[in-house]
Amino acid sequence: GMLQPSTPPPDAVAPNQHYEEQVVVKCPTCGITVGTPENTGVITCGVCHNLIQVPGQDVKAPIAAPIAPIAPVSETMVLVEEVKIENDRNLDDQKVQIHRSAQLTIKFTGPLGMSIKGNKISSVSRGGLADKMGVKARTWHVAAVNGEKVPPNGDIACKMIRSSLSLRGEVDVSFSTSLMMVIFPQGALGMTLKGNRVVDTAQGGMASKAGVKPGCRITYVGHEKAPDNDDVVIAKILEQKQRTGQVTIFYERHRSPTALTEWPSLPG
Known part of the structure; x- marks a missing residue:
């Protein structure tokens, strides 16, 4: 008959990840997009030979990559x-x-590197994640966090971002931009x-x-x-x-x- 796979003990080392489909990863050093990794969860960038940790399909740990995918436009945007x-x-x-004043959604997986007052971006730290993603202080606002609209006053935007980062290790911030x-x-x-x-x-x-x-x-x-x-x-x-x-x-x-x-x- 068929062999039943045995369940590993809970403290066993995680097995190599097997990727069924093409996994695309962005190199945090040179920003180039690289294709399917070996089944080790680590891939070598073909351009700058940096080692990139690939998140497993069932691994919740955030990846510390400064470049995150950008969703160009929310479905509900009105054509001007x-x-x-x-x-x-x-x-x-x-x-x-x-x-x-197009809306732009950016996925952050670590400290954002920007200060928010109400829903306005008051400052962006040089070299931080927000700066690398092109976020602009003063003219940009936080419109939504993980798809939920943010009221313009109070520090709700900040709280929503913080709690999402601590709970899920990532946060999708939608900006109304200049x-x-x-x-x-x-x-x-x-x-x-x-x-x-x-x-x-x-x-x-x-x-x-x-x-x-x-x-x-x-x-x-x-x-x-x-x-x-x-x-x-x-x-x-x-x-x-x-x-x-x-x-x-x-x-x-x-x-x-x-x-x-x-x-x-x-x-x-």
């Missing part, structure tokens, strides 16, 4: 405006969607980047119609933080367009546009 795009194929559904979120359909975006800053936009192009201006900085492409490197940002944009047929970009508006010079243009 849509810009129709003239398209040579005359598609009716070619719209650019624009959300001003960022503009634009969802572009297929086609050329019509903007030129240097690093992650927009230095030029094509007249009548999608970016320009969406209100993107020279001096705006791209802070996130979809779920990922945009580094100050145009090759990486462009690769992220093209990868998302290829995968989903559209691309979601978060912009930080800037008051003083940088000097305009010739830079390589973003491919369509």
Whole structure:
């Protein structure tokens, strides 16, 4: 007959984790995403050779990774405006969607590195988790904690965050931000980047119609933080367009546009 697996004694060493499906982990040192680990629960980053502890599928311990996934937009967000795009194929559904003061949800697995007064972010510590994730003091507010709306007064936001971290080792904080979120359909975006800053936009192009201006900085492409490197940002944009047929970009508006010079243009 079939052999019955014996139950290990409770104090036995945890067996190696067996991952049924692809597990994707972000390297906390260089931020690169790495694929399936060996069944040891530890994976070596192929880029910087850092050892990354992989959380087991049934392990509740928080992983101390400074980069956390970002959910780009809450389902309930109201579309503020849509810009129709003239398209040579005359598609009716070619719209650019624009959300001003977009909401952004960030998963934290450790000390946040920011102070909250009421629901306003009063300060962000340099080099801390919030800083690495691009959270801005004064202009950002905590809108919800683990999906629960936060009242603007009192210190309820702080208490909810603290209790979630101590109970579950993680917390999802939804911020209402100063960022503009634009969802572009297929086609050329019509903007030129240097690093992650927009230095030029094509007249009548999608970016320009969406209100993107020279001096705006791209802070996130979809779920990922945009580094100050145009090759990486462009690769992220093209990868998302290829995968989903559209691309979601978060912009930080800037008051003083940088000097305009010739830079390589973003491919369509």
